[in-house]
Amino acid sequence: MSAGNGADERVTERVENILAQTPLKAAGFIVTIYGDVVEPRGGVVWIGNLIETCAAVGISETLVRTAVSRLVAAGQLLGEREGRRSYYRLSRAAGSEFASAARIIFGGVPEESWQLVHLTGAEAEERMQALERAGYARLDPRLAIGPARQAPASADALILRADSPDPKALAAFVEAYWNLAPHAAAYHTFLDQFGPVLRLAGKRPLAPATALTMRLLLIHRFRTVLLHDPRLPAAALPPDWPGIEARRLFAALYRHLSPSADDHVGRSFISGSGPLSAVTEETEKRLSHLETQVA
Incomplete structure (x- = not known):
C-alpha cells in the first residue's frame, strides 16, 4: 500500500x-x-x-x-x-x-424485547446450539432466553414473550446467565x-x-x-x-x-x-x- x-x-x-x-x-x-x-x-x-x-x-x-x-x-x-x-x-x-x-x-437499532424458547421434538441439542450462536442463553437442555430478533425456524418450539419492568432485576438476570x-x-x-x-x-x-x-x-x-x-x-x-x-x-x-x-x-x-x-x-x-x- x-x-x-x-x-x-x-x-x-x-x-x-x-x-x-x-x-x-x-x-x-x-x-x-x-x-x-x-x-x-x-x-x-x-x-x-x-x-x-x-x-x-x-x-x-x-x-x-x-x-x-x-x-x-x-x-x-x-x-x-x-x-x-x-x-x-x-x-x-x-x-x-x-x-x-x-x-x-x-x-444500529437494538432489540428491546425478549422471548423464552422451549424446544420440543428431536435434535433439541443441535437447535439449542444454534440459538446460543444467535445470542440466546441456555436455561436448561430445552429452554433458552434471548432477544426476540430471531425466532427458531423449526415449528417444534414454544415461544413465550418475556418482559421485566425492573431494570435492576433484568441486569441481575443477565449477569447470571450471560458472560459478557x-x-x-x-x-x-x-x-x-x-x-x-x-x-x-x-x-x-x-x-x-x-x-x-x-x-x-x-x-x-x-x-x-x-x-x-x-x-x-x-x-x-x-x-x-x-x-x-x-x-x-x-x-x-x-x-x-x-x-x-x-x-x-x-x-x-x-x-x-x-x-x-x-x-x-x-x-x-x-x-x-x-x-x-x-x-
Whole structure:
C-alpha cells in the first residue's frame, strides 16, 4: 500500500499493527469485500480487484484464488467469464445473508424485547446450539432466553414473550446467565485499534486506496465483534458498556473514510458490464444510517 503523505504513512503503520494483533483469513476478508464494496453495487466483481485489494493486507493471490474456490463450493459465490477475465457473483442465498448482516452493522437499532424458547421434538441439542450462536442463553437442555430478533425456524418450539419492568432485576438476570466479559474485551480491543486511526485520518484526507484498505479492516473487525455479541437490550447492559462507544467510533470513522474509499472503488473496480459505481442508493443509505449514530 503506497503512502502519499505523513497521515498515510502512519495509517499504514496502524494497518500493520492491527494485522499483527488480529491476523486475517483470506475467505473472511473476501466476504468483507463483498459485503462492503460489491453487494451494494450489484454483487459481482472481477477477481483481479479481489487479488489487488487482498494484497494490500498481505494476502497472496494463491490464497485469494483458493478462498474464492472454497466460497464457490460453499454456494456463496458463482463464477462467470467475459473474455479472458473471471468474475464472481454473490449467490442469491449469500446476498440475502449479506443484506441481513448489513442491517445489523449499519442499522444500529437494538432489540428491546425478549422471548423464552422451549424446544420440543428431536435434535433439541443441535437447535439449542444454534440459538446460543444467535445470542440466546441456555436455561436448561430445552429452554433458552434471548432477544426476540430471531425466532427458531423449526415449528417444534414454544415461544413465550418475556418482559421485566425492573431494570435492576433484568441486569441481575443477565449477569447470571450471560458472560459478557469476552465481548467487552473484544470491543475494547476494537477501540484501541481504531481510535488512533480516526485521529490520524482527521488531520488530512487519505489516499483513496489507503482509505479503502482501512475501511475494509474497520468493518471486518467491527462485524466480527458485533455479530458475536449477543446484542442484548440496552436496559440489560452495564452503564459503561464499551459496545456503545465502539459503535460511535465505527460510524464516525466509516463516514470519514468513505468519500476517498468510494472514489477508489469507482476508479478501480469493475464487473463484466463495466466499472462499479462509486456511490449507489444503498451506499448512501448506509451512510445516512450511520450519521444518526455518530453523536
